[in-house]
Amino acid sequence: MVVSALDAGDGTNRKRRVHKKSRLGCRNCKLRSVKCDEGRPNCKRCSDYGVNCSYINAGADLEVLLKTTAGPEKEPATAQPLYQTMLGIMDPPSSSMPLVVEPNAGSVLSSQADMDRFTRFRSRTMYSIGNDTTGPMYRENLLRLSHQYTFLMHMILTITAIHDRYLSDPPQRLRTYAEIWHWTQASGLFNQALSNPLNDQDLDAIWAAAALLGVIVYSSTDATTAEESWPLKCSGDGELEWLRICDGKKTIWQLTNPSSRPGSGFFCITTEPQMRNEYLFPDPPLLGAEGLPPDLAQLCEVNAYSTSDNNPYHGVLHALAPLLDMEMTRASGPRFFSLLHFLSASFRTLLENKDPRALLVLALWYARICNSGMWWVDKRAKLEGQAICIYLERYHWTHKTVMRLLEGPKMRCGLPSTPASLSPGLIAERVVR
Structure with a gap:
């Protein structure tokens, strides 16, 4: 983004003007130890270098400047x-x-x-x-x-x-x-x-x-x-x-x-059959709950009339269901990660808001991949899988269905089956209740 120019001071206080003047100059030019021409809104050296000009501390250093070359405008490409x-x-x-x-x-x-x-x-x-x-x-x-x-x-x-x-x-x-x-x-x-x-x-x-x-x-x-x-x-x-x-x-x-x-x-x-079967995942059905674990479908309110448009859990549950009986290996890795293509914007919003049902779905997926033996997969899957389980136990422990479905992920992610993952204070709080 292009940042606005700093004002040069109030024009009445000489000390303030001197102080302002000493701070002028693009921060990016200073980083590269070159003299700034202090052009506004972008100094020429930054424009030539291909980065956004940054006169204030809030801007990002050396952010790539996306600009067009001067000349007749061209029609944008269709892509x-x-x-x-x-x-x-x-x-x-x-x-x-x-x-x-x-x-x-x-x-x-x-x-x-x-x-x-x-x-x-x-x-x-x-x-x-x-x-x-x-x-x-x-x-x-x-x-x-x-x-x-x-x-x-x-x-x-x-x-x-x-x-x-x-x-x-x-x-x-x-x-x-x-x-x-x-x-x-x-x-x-x-x-x-x-x-x-x-x-x-x-x-x-x-x-x-x-x-x-x-x-x-x-x-x-x-x-x-x-x-x-x-x-x-x-x-x-x-x-x-x-x-x-x-x-x-x-x-x-x-x-x-x-x-x-x-x-x-x-x-x-996408053309060689074996690669296609390993790399691509079939699209979920457009309608219904057929093939889903009944308790999971009921928890997420996926029924015979559900679609990806009216239920944010529909697509991801259909992608997850066949994985619940599989083990992730290097051979099956693409199939497991293809589930991510069915995380809709509405489902991601649920995750960002820490919706317990969405968190459970992600925990079920993490639980299937956290012991794959692949260095770049296991660490995040195990740690975030454990973190989700602990979070749900701490803040949604009264939700019996969530707690019951969480037992499998807890075991696979390396947590005890009892609520030992709770902090001592929270365990005491439950006893009081």
Whole structure:
């Protein structure tokens, strides 16, 4: 966004004018140690650099500036709404790091540390993404495209840095400088790429980045205990950010549409039968509760006349039901994560508001994936699964059906079957009641 200019003072107090003058100058220019021309509303150096000008402390440092080149206006491309939907979905973890535009993807590997990190991706981390069917396709395309697209190379280095942190002994809780740096670059450059119409040859790189994006955002959690996890601890709007990113991935899929491009490196996802069965999940029925566990359907008021339009639980329950009898493995992983495509906006709102039925549904899903053995899956699933169970026991313990259906998730997420997860004060409060 463009920030308004600071006023130059009241014109009557010399000391105040001097103080104001000493604070003038774009903060982004100061970060880059260049002289600011103090142009309003944007200084020329920031405009040339491709970032938003920031004269006040409330603005984000070096936020990517989305602008059009001067000249005759062009008709927007038909896919422009999809681009606009994706813009800004990824917020860098640190706004104090400048966006650096490298001349090519290879220049990202300018240090020995990053070259070693890329080597670890090729020999270790990339084999933890996908399964035996889809994995080779993703590995081939990621390695090929990462040397052509800078944002994809930064994403690869980001996910490898996260993996390094998970494997450290003891596991490192806080994000490393390398992780934050590469994520800042990846997010800024990816949003920058999406701000412009794409050529056909760019679409595979965009989808590859979106695929990595889901893994990065889901696995990025600093919590080490249930008490530090959502919904027990809420530190801001970013608690369910990974769910918002899933919406962005759906938009990217529509935008890149590999199934309509035979030349796409991902064309076989939707055309090869085995990949299609593993990767795509059948759409839920348009109407009714057939196939749903009766007690869960009754709790969520899904009946013979329910649809996704009149009941926010309808679609996600139909996607969840067949998973309740399955175990998540690398082979079945895509099927489990395809459930996220059926989380409607109304259901996400229920989660944000900590609706007990929506939380129970998410806990049931977490319980099925928390013991998958996949490094980027299990931590969030177990901690947030435990946190949901504890939250529901603390604040909705009078809801008998919720408590009964919660027993399975508690056991699978590693909690005792008794309300031992309650704080001593809350247990005493129950006894008094």
